[in-house]
Amino acid sequence: MPLLEVRGLTRFFGGLRAVGNLTFSVEEGEIVGLIGPNGAGKTTVFNLVTGFVRPSSGDVRLGGESIAGKKPHAIARKGIARTFQIVKPFPHLSVKENVTLAAFLRHRARADAEAAALALLERLGLGGRAGKLAVELTLMEQKRLEMARALATGPKVLLLDEPMGGLNPSEVGLASELVESIRRGGVTVVLVEHVMKAIMRISDRVLVLHHGERIAEGAPAEVVKDPAVVQAYFGHGVA
Amino acid sequence: MGALYAMIGIGLTIVFGVMRIINLAHGEMVMLGMFAAYLGHKSLGIDPYLSLLLWVPVLFLAGVAVYRFLLARVLSGGELNTLLYTAGLSLLVANAALLLFSGDYRTLTLGYAVVPLRPFGIAIPVALAIGFALAVVITTALWLFLGRTDLGRAIRATSQNREAALLMGIDAERVAALSFGLGTALAGAAGVLLAPSLYLYPTVGELVIVKAFVVVVLGGLGSIPGAIAGGLLLGTVESLGAVYVSSTYKDGLGYVLFLLVLLYRPSGIFGVGRS
Amino acid sequence: MRGRGALAAGFIALAAAAAVPLVVRNSFALHLCILVFLWATLGEAWNVLGGFAGQVSFGHAALFGLGAYATAILYLRAELAPWWGIPLGGIAAAVVSIPTGLVAFRLRGPYFSLATLAVAELTKLVALNWEWATNGPTGFLITSLPTLHLFGISVDWEAKAPFYLSALAMMGLAMGTAAALSNSRLGSFLLAIRENEDAAEAVGIDTVRAKVLTLALSGFLAGVSGGFYAFYFRYIDPDAVLNLGISMEMVFIAVVGGLGTVLGPLVGAVFLTVVGEEVRERFGAGHLVFYGLFMMLAIRFLPEGIWGRSRKLLARLSAREARHAAPRG
Numbered sequence: 001m002p003l004l005e006v007r008g009l010t011r012f013f014g015g016l017r018a019v020g021n022l023t024f025s026v027e028e029g030e031i032v033g034l035i036g037p038n039g040a041g042k043t044t045v046f047n048l049v050t051g052f053v054r055p056s057s058g059d060v061r062l063g064g065e066s067i068a069g070k071k072p073h074a075i076a077r078k079g080i081a082r083t084f085q086i087v088k089p090f091p092h093l094s095v096k097e098n099v100t101l102a103a104f105l106r107h108r109a110r111a112d113a114e115a116a117a118l119a120l121l122e123r124l125g126l127g128g129r130a131g132k133l134a135v136e137l138t139l140m141e142q143k144r145l146e147m148a149r150a151l152a153t154g155p156k157v158l159l160l161d162e163p164m165g166g167l168n169p170s171e172v173g174l175a176s177e178l179v180e181s182i183r184r185g186g187v188t189v190v191l192v193e194h195v196m197k198a199i200m201r202i203s204d205r206v207l208v209l210h211h212g213e214r215i216a217e218g219a220p221a222e223v224v225k226d227p228a229v230v231q232a233y234f235g236h237g238v239a
Numbered sequence: 240m241g242a243l244y245a246m247i248g249i250g251l252t253i254v255f256g257v258m259r260i261i262n263l264a265h266g267e268m269v270m271l272g273m274f275a276a277y278l279g280h281k282s283l284g285i286d287p288y289l290s291l292l293l294w295v296p297v298l299f300l301a302g303v304a305v306y307r308f309l310l311a312r313v314l315s316g317g318e319l320n321t322l323l324y325t326a327g328l329s330l331l332v333a334n335a336a337l338l339l340f341s342g343d344y345r346t347l348t349l350g351y352a353v354v355p356l357r358p359f360g361i362a363i364p365v366a367l368a369i370g371f372a373l374a375v376v377i378t379t380a381l382w383l384f385l386g387r388t389d390l391g392r393a394i395r396a397t398s399q400n401r402e403a404a405l406l407m408g409i410d411a412e413r414v415a416a417l418s419f420g421l422g423t424a425l426a427g428a429a430g431v432l433l434a435p436s437l438y439l440y441p442t443v444g445e446l447v448i449v450k451a452f453v454v455v456v457l458g459g460l461g462s463i464p465g466a467i468a469g470g471l472l473l474g475t476v477e478s479l480g481a482v483y484v485s486s487t488y489k490d491g492l493g494y495v496l497f498l499l500v501l502l503y504r505p506s507g508i509f510g511v512g513r514s
Numbered sequence: 515m516r517g518r519g520a521l522a523a524g525f526i527a528l529a530a531a532a533a534v535p536l537v538v539r540n541s542f543a544l545h546l547c548i549l550v551f552l553w554a555t556l557g558e559a560w561n562v563l564g565g566f567a568g569q570v571s572f573g574h575a576a577l578f579g580l581g582a583y584a585t586a587i588l589y590l591r592a593e594l595a596p597w598w599g600i601p602l603g604g605i606a607a608a609v610v611s612i613p614t615g616l617v618a619f620r621l622r623g624p625y626f627s628l629a630t631l632a633v634a635e636l637t638k639l640v641a642l643n644w645e646w647a648t649n650g651p652t653g654f655l656i657t658s659l660p661t662l663h664l665f666g667i668s669v670d671w672e673a674k675a676p677f678y679l680s681a682l683a684m685m686g687l688a689m690g691t692a693a694a695l696s697n698s699r700l701g702s703f704l705l706a707i708r709e710n711e712d713a714a715e716a717v718g719i720d721t722v723r724a725k726v727l728t729l730a731l732s733g734f735l736a737g738v739s740g741g742f743y744a745f746y747f748r749y750i751d752p753d754a755v756l757n758l759g760i761s762m763e764m765v766f767i768a769v770v771g772g773l774g775t776v777l778g779p780l781v782g783a784v785f786l787t788v789v790g791e792e793v794r795e796r797f798g799a800g801h802l803v804f805y806g807l808f809m810m811l812a813i814r815f816l817p818e819g820i821w822g823r824s825r826k827l828l829a830r831l832s833a834r835e836a837r838h839a840a841p842r843g
Contacts, residue, residue: 050716052712052715071720071722072715072716073714073715073716073718076717076718077718081717082716084713084716088710088716089710090706090709090710090714091710093706097702101702101703101706101714101717101719104699104718104719150717153717309810318624319570320813322570322624323570323769323809324809324810324814326572326762326809327805327807327808327809327812327813328810329806330802330803330809331810332806333806334802334805334806335803337802445758449631491636494632494633494635497629498632498633501625501628502620
């Protein structure tokens with residue numbers, strides 16, 4: 001049984017169909033890439049899966065259990081965590097507190113939560129910044145903080161929304177390694193990304209979205225050559 | 240009445256649209272307009288409608304000054320702080336007026352406005368009729384200004400997308416200051432027009448601000464046509480409510496409508512504006 | 515100051531304050547203290563929701579008034595003594611706040627604030643018109659309080675001391691609650707909600723439940739204050755207990771004193787009462803002018819409030835001392 005399943009997922013915003021009859025599944029331990037031109041509905045899919053937006057129709061299942069329409073905190077509790085395209089830290093709280101708050105989901109006592117938080121921060125290279133306020137961090141650091149926070153909730157599935165956005169090439173390399181190490185730690189990853197180099201390198205499988213529908217799926221190297229995909233990105237008239 | 244509500248609402252919605260500020264002191268601006276007209280009439284004998292020519296520019300400049308010197312610094316603190324700041328401003332202005340003018344209710348009666356007009360057998364108070372007419376004139380002028388002039392377009396552009404406007408070389412700060420001035424002037428003008436029809440007292444701003452928000456939310460925050468529609472809608476609902484439901488609860492109707500819209504159609508009944 | 519030290523200091527301060535009426539006989543001075551305690555309680559009540567959770571309510575007067583009316587009605591119609599009635603008034607306010615919160619908290623930020631404004635005005639309208647229940651604009655007059663025997667003495671309700679002590683206890687309760695909250699998980703969750711509500715949801719915090727719980731707590735404190743008000747001032751009507759000015763004063767106290775701090779509202783209440791009395795002497799009406807002015811000044815220059823800023827300064831001073839005291843090497 002796949003860990004995460006999406007069946008016939010559809011979402012309308014007024015007259016606009018942002019996601020249309022989308023079906024895909026993610027096996028445990030995979031890293032799945034979700035790509036598509038701007039406006040294809042990728043972030044909406046994340047919002048639907050994590051409960052920030054309710055589906056107009058269709059279902060989302062985690063480990064066989066339906067979670068469609070549940071509130072975000074309940075879904076987080078079930079084991080799906082996410083990062084945001086534009087980082088959303090708790091700006092005036094310390095880096096440590098940012099992660100500790102997330103760790104409370106799995107540890108009742110503050111001391112335990114703080115310890116878990118610090119361990120995660122170390123692992124993500126933010127140990128030295130634990131005392132700083134989140135606003136004081138650089139963008140790369142904030143993205144790592146966002147990941148640490150998501151991981152602190154002890155998820156089975158981690159959804160990363162454009163984690164490489166705004167990073168320079170060496171930072172992209174570091175971030176890619178980080179995602180791989182997260183998978184080695186036992187977390188299944190789905191990532192939305194525009195930085196093709198990263199997607200190609202770390203994804204086991206890639207899904208391509210266009211106008212809210214799946215237009216291709218498969219190994220990274222194949223998908224990139226798929227004519228439908230090429231047309232979606234570059235429009236008509238490309239040889 | 241609806242048209243005047245609309246005017247007040249437009250002022251508020253412009254300020255929100257351009258600067259994302261919810262100006263709680265807007266009601267006090269209206270109150271200032273009312274009192275300005277009252278004073279002008281009482282001590283100098285100026286007809287309030289004529290005094291519009293004087294007060295509108297004055298209030299416009301006052302608004303720009305308020306923005307430049309008071310508001311601009313606080314904006315970086317965030318929405319919450321700005322909201323509280325304008326709340327403080329509203330307290331300040333309302334109570335300063337209270338100190339200066341005392342809490343007595345005043346009325347401004349115009350010699351020529353006592354006998355109501357009777358078109359088609361419906362009695363319409365003269366003051367309201369003139370107010371309505373002038374409000375329509377002003378709103379139309381505003382519409383033309385926003386649609387045809389460069390500055391007007393700059394305001395609309397900044398209101399829709401501040402960053403893009405900046406990229407296009409629009410001085411967003413200047414536009415913001417001017418928009419605030421415009422909003423204030425509109426509020427004050429509405430106040431002047433309202434003066435002959437309502438009781439004047441310094442804390443009337445409390446009543447006004449809530450109605451202004453009802454109007455703006457009904458039409459969609461940031462949308463000018465929405466504010467017009469919202470104003471007319473509120474005016475109609477209140478008048479009908481006063482007749483058919485009960486005159487004491489008519490204010491309550493506005494509040495209920497407001498809450499309903501906020502909850503179920505946050506982008507306004509007409510679906511315009513952002514949530 | 516954290517933990518045991520703070521608790522001990524708190525008790526000592528309370529004990530000292532409780533001893534004041536033994537020494538001070540001036541009726542007016544005691545009256546001022548009572549006002550300070552009352553406003554501090556209201557400030558704490560508002561601060562719990564507005565400072566900790568970042569949900570700015572302009573309608574808290576509704577909860578205050580609800581408590582006042584509930585207590586008055588229970589006393590005048592059901593002859594329930596105030597020592598039972600006041601807590602019940604608080605509970606009534608808390609209970610009413612729950613469904614209101616469930617609905618209102620669907621809104622965020624300024625929309626929420628506006629909604630609270632509308633709800634409060636609606637409440638006032640209802641109180642003015644529902645004559646059967648609330649006596650409309652006439653309100654309620656409490657002519658005498660029931661007799662109470664404590665430690666063998668019959669309590670003299672004409673004196674200030676009993677009210678002073680009750681108000682002090684009430685404030686102590688409010689501050690204790692705020693302190694307990696700030697040290698609890700719920701308190702931390704509230705801060706997260708204030709900082710970024712979406713992110714809070716994403717890490718598993720049930721934001722609606724947290725907000726509603728906090729509102730209920732806030733409502734209880736405000737309602738209890740309302741009940742106290744009813745019996746101290748002995749007269750309530752919609753304009754006295756449900757008007758917007760009260761809501762704004764609560765906001766003012768918390769903002770000027772220190773949003774999100776425990777001692778802030780007390781500082782704010784002292785400030786407000788002192789300034790208020792001064793202004794009332796000189797000017798009569800319109801004293802809120804200075805509230806408006808100070809609120810603007812506070813936001814502009816002291817966004818953490820008087821106490822909030824003092825706390826930061828104290829922290830920096832003690833850090834500097836620690837650095838000097840620590841040996842080099």
